[in-house]
Amino acid sequence: MPSRTRSVVSGAALATAAALLSPAGAYAGPVPGPPAPGPEGGRWTAAPAPGGGTRPSARDRPYFYLEGAPGAVLKDRLSLTNPGGGAVTLRLRGGPTRAGGWISTAGREIRVPPRTRADVPFTVTVPGDATPGDHPAALVAEGGGRAATVPVHLRVTGPALAALSVEDVAVERRGSAAVIRYVLVNRGNTALRPRLAVDADGLFGPVLRRAARPLPGTLPPGRRMPLTEPWPDPPVLDSVDVRLTVTAAGGAHGTAETSCTAVPWGAAALPPAGLLTGAALWRIRRRRRAPEPRQEERAAPGPGPGARTGRQTTAHPAPAAASRAGTDT
Template structure:
């Protein structure tokens, strides 16, 4: 089905785009008074100036091997023509995007709708794939997100890696990495447990993390621990879950030593050595040297 435009679209080339921005970021770079805008094109009977309220991003869904179609609307409300370059970086699902034109000249107070296709490879993994369409013109750049879902069996899987606890003054921070090993985007939930020699040191029930983890993505994160124990040996364990049965767990050991004790190691070593010697003698039945000497003296006197 042919697409109608309100301007002459010149040139013909292939371009791919793979820039992932949130809708808020994409529109924040474009909406500035009477400057040009880029957005998903509305229906044929829609308004002359699409906005984030119409469609904040492209959403396309199809099976492997299908070809999907949509249109990018470039609106020029100014009094002079603007020449746009439409394309992006060839990365990820952006390599599946082909625009009808690489260069588009939009006259004053005119909107041009640029058709593009997304060809889903026959061996594409089912799940969520993200990319973007990028438009550059008049010294500015805008990226409109393209969210693509390839239909098929969904697999939700994740892992927790590289857990470590770092001391920061009287507080601590837990570092870890989440890895999405499935083919669907995940909204993870985190639970934290820590047990020391003196009992439980930390209990945090599962809560939603303010992140979305795309398929195949590694994401370093941190968890604050404002009141860790001052003196203890603690085992910290993180458990992360997500919809679809995804679950990952990992842990790390953490030894807390008071700064006062760390500043005086000789005194601590001497005290520890003394306690160790006393316990060893009690365990083996050895007598103190003074007692041995007294016993030897008594025996000698009897023999004499």
């Protein structure tokens, strides 16, 4: 036969609970045992309320995670714990992003008696036109000369779109070094962790190759993030095409290019002959880049009378080994 446990509550505790069961809807319960200083040194704390009426601990969730469709009303509870010897009055609000405005707490001000925990209900009303994806927000508690922020990871269900672009690419010289400036833009509806690859080609070949690597941090939907890429050893005399390529999970991909010319101070006084030499070198490089004509194309005669002109397709002969194998069979 299951056992039943009876709790005995003193008159003072009942008075405390009655004071906190206000129209705001906050629920408070006495914290059992003597107050422990803990990592906050005996000061009040704010955290997601644990389940089952237990005390918050390091094993509990460190943030809120809520998920729903546009138009949904999501509910949870914020736990305010006051282990000190005096009452505190805490102000609650949502922030700091647009999604923080979707949060409504049961009360804007909550009085927490000493050695007491108050679990404050709150709701998140997702607008009907909210875009699917991640919408970061937070619950902020302020009082007693300090503030605590509890992250709210809100995800609106629906088709996810991963889209990323890189814009405003520019190269800025800084003495013998340079820096590449650019802006990443998350044009989708889900948070992204971008990866960046850098390529630069001068008149005489590649001058910079950096394989794709993760960038620090996460780029939220709709956010623009200005970034820089150091370039400690750029060429001192060259015309360079710089290309940035960014990728992220979900197929997000973006690329952008810019050009820069590195000319030492003395090169500005070059005579026209020097400029002609540079142009000749550029022409040689362009010629080397051009594909060599195939042997069949060089040997093929010109079109006879009545023949069609245009792009020709050359059939490559089968390897000799394959030909012999066919003969033996």
